[in-house]
Amino acid sequence: DAKTTQPTSMDCAEGRAANLPCNHSTISGNEYVYWYRQIHSQGPQYIIHGLKNNETNEMASLIITEDRKSSTLILPHATLRDTAVYYCIVRVAHGAGSYQLTFGKGTKLSVIP
């Protein structure tokens, strides 16, 4: 799997956009970028994933650079409930062993009132 690098922690003011970066410079052409988050005392929650095009859903937007070596998860209007650890994971979508997601340490996002 491609290795990912995320900042240990970040703060964001409530109501502002939260931009969480992830570096994955060794990503392969068939590897997707996945984002999950884990709110305290809960199981991880899937947020979004993408291959090379920018993606948006009801939770967030995912911006992947043209060279695919980095990406940014954007929470457009952060709320206190978005305080969580955010994990960036790179993995092939299909094929042998594709389901073995490896969670790193992630970024601890604190949304400040």
Place this chain on the structure above:
Amino acid sequence: DAGVIQSPRHEVTEMGQEVTLRCKPISGHDYLFWYRQTMMRGLELLIYFNNNVPIDDSGMPEDRFSAKMPNASFSTLKIQPSEPRDSAVYFCASTPSPPGANVLTFGAGSRLTVL
């Protein structure tokens, strides 16, 4: 759907006792995963099943751990005998076959404390 259901939510036991954790995946999901989370090691994949068959158990720490999936709607993770270092939160997750690949739905977890 009620999501992935795990039981018990909390378990406190003494060293040497047998512990059984249970999981009911989302109906129709062909893949089931067991993860363990500790402060020191983070989230670790222990084992996963496809269509009730164990595919990869390389993450199972030692022979004291065993997992079964007797049918599509039920899985167990058993620790016998338990040790204090097994204290952790154990998560179960499920996902359908592609196109849901890697979009896992996790349960709320079972917090195990071994005294």
